[in-house]
Amino acid sequence: MKFVLASNNKHKIAEIKSILSQNGCDIEISSLADIGYTEEIVEDGTTFEENALIKARAVATLGYIGIADDSGLCVEALNGEPGIYSARYAGEPCDHTKNNAKILKALEGIPMDRRGAAFVSVIACAHPNGSCFTVRGECHGVMLEALQGEGGFGYDPLFQPDGYACTFAELTFDEKNKISHRAKALTAFAESFPAFLKKHTF
């Protein structure tokens, strides 16, 4: 049975493939583009878990084992926003430059000791037989007052993980993928996935 990663975000896809192989999960995984899937998946859930499942199930209904990530940045001083709306915080289509400008503005004047935030990643896996599971990973840190670094994607240039003196965007690809929210969720995924597959696949 084929595994399909229900994502159109090429940065996420690269991170997920790399983290899974680092965790000994050597499955061949296709993307939506690889299977010629062009429909829009409407993410109208109210939690990361619901949205991750919506994406994973969209491909499971086509007969694939669907894997999906729903993720975002939750900022304490903004009551958890942008949260599940992180991709479209500054409107659609997703524009990371506009999102960063909007969040910097929203945090203007807020001192460093009240700029705590967490990146959240929920990975969902859905089988064509209707079975599914989700796992969650979080990475805590602070929101800086200016962009720093060129690597990564999205809010990475503004997020400094706890215990580091630089942003996600200043870490190498491999360094970020050791400590990120996505790394934590995918480590849990790699632990549960073999038993899930064994139970549901001949």
Ligand code: ITT
């Ligand atoms: P797919 O739904 O196609 O997978 P997406 O980017 O729309 O791609 P989400 O709906 O899960 O995915 O939104 C995730 C957003 O959260 C992403 O666009 C960034 O704005 C932010 N985000 C998530 N993980 C991030 C990371 O590791 N670094 C920076 N920003 C991240």
